[in-house]
Amino acid sequence: NAGVTQTPKFRVLKTGQSMTLLCAQDMNHEYMYWYRQDPGMGLRLIHYSVGEGTTAKGEVPDGYNVSRLKKQNFLLGLESAAPSQTSVYFCASGQGLSYTFGSGTRLTVV
């Protein structure tokens, strides 16, 4: 029972490069979320999905895109990475009031 799996765990990008972060859950949860965590800022919601094929903007969506083509996967894309996107990214899935978090992806943009 893996829960929520994020890949990769660490990544270093050059400014302007693109990448996709993958979040996979095996709990059949309807809701999935992407957060970023920065020092002193807590967790901020980037995008979320309320079901397969749906996405919605969160608090800080600019510079990111997401897709939920399959219920179990929620992808976060950075089309042109910027140093301001250096952060720790957390994915979560939820059903009702139960939330499960992945272990995080530490992304550095140089």
Next chain:
Amino acid sequence: AQKVTQAQTEISVVEKEDVTLDCVYETRDTTYYLFWYKQPPSGELVFLIRRNSFDEQNEISGRYSWNFQKSTSSFNFTITASQVVDSAVYFCALSAGAGNNRKLIWGLGTSLAVNP
């Protein structure tokens, strides 16, 4: 507006001391849920407790206890006889809104250092 405030940015205690982490929330919803999460130095987020707005009973789990007071919009967390392993960042969060608008709103966290 919905908001969670954790006024204590950092707390440092000596092992075996009791420590209380404060959480104050704002919401206009009558039905809402409050959470506490722990983030140890390893970085993962560990769920500690969820409490709904209709249940003001305090809860105790081992050395951990939570005090929910709707009158002051507070959901404080106390660690009794703290241990070094309690050193972590602790987040309070609020879940409010209906249906697809329901989201978790996070406080900025309190960094707790328990020194031997």
